[in-house]
Amino acid sequence: MAGLVLAIAIILAALFGPLLWRVSPIAINHALLGDPQPPSLVHPLGTDMLGRDELSRALYGARISLLIGFTAMIIAITFGTVYGAISGAAGGWLDSVMMRTVDAMLSFPSFFLIITVEALTNSFELGMMILIIGLLSWMGVARLVRAEVMSLRERDFIEAARAIGAGPTRILLRHLIPNALAPVVVAATLAIGDNILIAAGLSFLGLGVQVPTPSWGGMLQDALSPAVQNSPWLIVTPGILIVLTLLAFSLLGEGLRVALDQSIVQVGVAGVDVEPVANAATA
Numbered sequence: 001m002a003g004l005v006l007a008i009a010i011i012l013a014a015l016f017g018p019l020l021w022r023v024s025p026i027a028i029n030h031a032l033l034g035d036p037q038p039p040s041l042v043h044p045l046g047t048d049m050l051g052r053d054e055l056s057r058a059l060y061g062a063r064i065s066l067l068i069g070f071t072a073m074i075i076a077i078t079f080g081t082v083y084g085a086i087s088g089a090a091g092g093w094l095d096s097v098m099m100r101t102v103d104a105m106l107s108f109p110s111f112f113l114i115i116t117v118e119a120l121t122n123s124f125e126l127g128m129m130i131l132i133i134g135l136l137s138w139m140g141v142a143r144l145v146r147a148e149v150m151s152l153r154e155r156d157f158i159e160a161a162r163a164i165g166a167g168p169t170r171i172l173l174r175h176l177i178p179n180a181l182a183p184v185v186v187a188a189t190l191a192i193g194d195n196i197l198i199a200a201g202l203s204f205l206g207l208g209v210q211v212p213t214p215s216w217g218g219m220l221q222d223a224l225s226p227a228v229q230n231s232p233w234l235i236v237t238p239g240i241l242i243v244l245t246l247l248a249f250s251l252l253g254e255g256l257r258v259a260l261d262q263s264i265v266q267v268g269v270a271g272v273d274v275e276p277v278a279n280a281a282t283a
Helices: 002-020 054-090 090-104 109-120 125-136 138-154 154-164 168-179 182-205 215-225 233-269 276-280
Strands: none
Touching: 002 054, 002 233, 054 168, 054 182, 054 215, 054 233, 090 138, 090 215, 109 125, 109 182, 125 182, 138 168, 138 182, 154 168, 154 182, 168 233, 182 215, 182 233, 215 233
């Protein structure tokens, strides 16, 4: 619940914060140029070397981070679910080939693989970065879904569906994938935090969100300049925001995992099949 409350607070701040604090995140204050100001009533989180308001940059950076986190998660979850379901349902040589492909991709660290792809494509636009992160983060989801599908395909309700003439495609879409989504929900929640961290790392290295668009990783990069070593608020603000966001979605994912596990156990103790009643009825 703490993770849920914190995640909602961060999302609301990203959505409505810039509407309440109407200060441009890219406006340069020439009067403060080269002289970062500490937090004050005028600038609650201080200013950076260019006189830009840190609160405004943090709020707009939250929008960018959450956009990357959610959109890349949707891409990865969609592709990974379909890939893993096909692999688990097919079995045989096709399953072996598809899983060896996943193993080969997992042998490379995702972060460095993303950096390599971005460097080779020489494209650092926001849309391209989201697409690359999503398409290189689906392997874990695929393995989760494959394991669930391989367990489900031997259940009685799947045999009943085959017996009444349901084809492989209908069984996959109507029975296997819907019943394999429980671990995917948890993986999706955790993936949001992972994607935000990857995006911050890329921006910190100058390969992610490009200036003047504000981002938490870019704010961290600016804070490491020797000229602002006596301005700790510049590194504390984005650092705390990244930590709190990762903590929120990690706690939320763990809470969902526990809740789903408890619901399955309670249903099993009650003597009810864990598959949805609708699926059993259809079968």
